[in-house]
């Protein structure tokens with residue numbers, strides 16, 4: 001192991017043009033370009049390569065390079081090597097195009113052709129839509145009209161679409177329809193950055209590369225599953241986006257459902273994109289569609305009030321800039337879901353996520369059924385510690401198993417202990433943005449870590465009753481919680497009525 005980044009032995013992607021729409025925005029500066037830089041450091045950018053930044057208002061290539069370089073220094077996950085940074089940014093060209101002015105896309109096509117010839121990128125193109133979501137369909141339409149997405153002469157053409165993919169089932173379907181008019185499903189890469197996280201990908205390996213888990217991974221042995229994505233951050237500067245989105249839309253059909261589908265899917269017959277994505281879509285489609293009445297009963301939503309998260313003072317959500325003073329948007333959501341299939345019948349999945357909570361913690365907790373008999377006189381069965389298998393994603397990446405053991409001594413006294421695997425104890429990895437894997441996969445044409453149209457729609461289908469019911473209920477039933485707390489106490493009741501409790505999460509997981 002060494003502190004120096006090592007060249008990778010993965011294959012280099014084909015030559016290509018990497019076209020970023022929304023290049024002047026935060027995402028391009030914070031994640032996309034720093035990821036391209038990290039790929040360059042490990043030798044994983046193509047030899048023949050160019051980056052085209054598309055801005056709606058003209059900007060010179062020099063000005064764009066300068067701004068991206070600044071972003072790189074600000075957001076890079078590792079010390080910036082000026083030589084490599086310059087090499088990456090040298091291949092950036094800025095082109096002006098705006099889907100509201102179709103002519104500009106004809107010009108974009110001509111300029112791109114010229115660049116492709118000069119850079120010998122053989123016509124392979126990746127169009128990365130790092131724009132606000134309302135621009136996805138208009139840009140795609142123009143790319144389709146100008147023929148820029150047509151896969152001809154053996155060249156590939158790919159469209160990468162950022163989150164949020166729709167705001168409900170109808171809009172997600174409409175967006176899929178629009179995109180599928182101009183590109184085939186295999187050309188579309190719907191990004192969910194959770195799939196770039198190592199531990200998330202590791203769920204597949206944990207389940208399917210180890211023989212001992214599969215026999216107990218079902219309703220016979222598992223009591224329930226808890227998925228938690230708690231954030232310490234408040235809404236900050238994103239008031240306008242967040243107030244029209246809320247915790248459920250922002251996190252559940254995408255990030256939390258990625259975790260759920262990896263934990264709950266059936267074993268795929270092959271480790272390829274088609275088989276894996278089909279199983280994921282299948283399990284999402286098996287989430288019971290609840291009536292609005294059931295959705296209200298099986299959910300808790302809350303909004304934060306002023307408080308202190310760590311050392312940070314946080315104000316009332318409703319006082320955030322660009323948030324309506326009488327907003328009923330939830331900043332916390334907890335749901336109980338049922339998966340209607342043979343494996344999971346009767347095993348509830350409890351999901352919770354929120355902003356401005358006491359700590360940042362992302363984990364999946366699999367709670368095994370309790371031992372059936374009270375055979376230990378000193379420790380009745382209901383006082384045995386709980387058997388959890390924990391998949392920690394943040395802040396500690398790893399897996400741990402909690403079980404009971406005998407305390408040394410003449411009496412049979414039982415206590416709970418934990419067996420822990422932490423990624424950082426075994427593997428040395430350079431800090432990354434999490435986007436490198438995803439961007440690399442787009443360039444090599446592996447879409448296993450991207451969402452297929454049917455999965456996206458199945459996700460929205462499952463949350464739609466909650467969206468509808470909450471909209472109708474308005475302020476009624478909307479709970480509050482102090483910033484820095486664990487969320488609304490009503491979330492405990494959601495489990496308590498089933499005789500269960502949320503796992504108590506400490507600072508170390």
Ligand code: BG6
Nearest residue numbers: 163193229231233250251362394
């Ligand atoms: C984004 C959401 O998709 O994910 C944000 O829009 C959220 O609101 C973020 O903070 C959480 O990502 P992570 O990787 O920090 O868990």
